[in-house]
Amino acid sequence: MPRTKFREPLPLAVRDDLRKLGGAIRAARLRRRWTQALLAEKAGIAIMTLRSAEQGHPGITLATYLTILWALNLGHLVAPLADPASDRDGLAMSAGRLGERVYPRRELDDDF
Secondary structure (H helix, E strand, C coil), rough: CCCCCCCCCCHHHHHHHHHHHHHHHHHHHHHHCCCHHHHHHHHHCCCCHHHHCCCCCCCCCCCHHHHHHCCCHHHCCCCCCCHHHHHHHHHHHHHHHCCCCCCCCCCCCCCC
16 A cells, blocks of 8 residues: 655644654553563554654554554543544534434425
């Protein structure tokens, strides 16, 4: 699979979050006194991929980050990110539309 390059720069907040995530992964690995080689082996990835992930490189896939967290036994931290109940903006928007139909009613055509 060919590598893709980012055409537009990522927002600063996203780059910061990637660096924080990479730093948290590195800190968790060091707390366990694991080498990069050991964690890469447990996650089934290359050492260079792990190094890039620990630096917060934007080219690392979400699947790779999730696999690393799984190998660190931190996969449970991911579930709250995707929990619809934690989507405050979405919940507020849907509350404002209570009673509205998602799809407008269509008139029945009885012209056969």
